[in-house]
Amino acid sequence: MKTTLSVIAGLLATSAMAQENVLTVYTYDSFVTEWGPGPAVEAAFEETCGCDLQFEGAGDGAALLSRLQLEGPRTDADxxxxxxxxxxxxxxxxxxxxxxxxxxxxxLPVEWTDSHFLPFDWGYFAFVGNAGAEAPTSLRDLADSDIQIVIQDPRSSTPGLGLLMWVKTAYGDEASALWEDLADNIVTVTPGWSEAYGLFLEGEADAVLSYTTSPAYHLIAEEDDSKVAWAFEEGHYMQVEVAGKVASTDVPDLADQFLAFMLTDAFQSAIPTTNWMYPAVVPEDGLPDGFETLIQPETALLLSPEEASATRDAALEEWRAALAR
Incomplete structure (x- = not known):
């Protein structure tokens, strides 16, 4: 009996130790694909942490917060x-x-003072189309054209929400009218970025909401210069992507270790050619060849987190009303 109890106690201790060495990271689906940063980041971090890093895809960026809110403090995410x-x-x-x-x-091109969230990359939203095709010079020009586009749902996707902020920041009180004119250009609205970009590549639309850095993928990974980002005269809205530690984590030290690792060269050097964004900390070897060909917006648009939060509901209602007509 004592031997049995000893075995059980040992198994429980082993199980507890194993759980203490597991770090669970919720992220968006494209991050954990075989061509995304996830595999390289996982391998590099596990070499230093003596732990099991587990990425869990949870839809697109905006869906992450919704899931965490549903799970609350009982979430498995660290x-x-x-x-x-x-x-x-x-x-x-x-x-x-x-x-x-x-x-x-x-x-970063902006000062960072957030005590809860740390950036890991950044970029500018843009519409990506085919080289040589009609290229509008503004959101208004796009809305007045017959160009067919695919965008993402702002309720589940950070690019979709970014487009709402872009339109609202650039056009203010005229945002609703712009959406009404842009509605005819929209072929479909997808839950996330991956679905939208896939439809564009399949020829289902003339252009897709993506990033100024997206053509770098085709140029560097595929030696294909047929995809271009359109430069818009009203400017481009900036995105800064971040990570945060969940307060209820059972492995706070390991979570801290990951956040610190996230800003090292081992993590940041994977960003340009796997997530196809600008790294939050430029790697020692600099940016890959090909990034110098990307368009550089003359005007960078960005609301503060508080302004974006205050703007979101009204901008969402303008978008929803326009697309419902």
């Missing part, structure tokens, strides 16, 4: 990676995130 500044104010208000306690040295 880290949430893939929110952006349009969502961080709402995320902070949930009380589900802990402060990171770091003072990072970042290569």
């Amino acid at each position: 880290i949430v990676l893939g929110l952006d500044t349009n969502l961080t104010a709402a995320a902070r208000e949930t009380g589900l995130f802990a402060e990171h306690g770091l003072s990072p040295d970042l290569d």
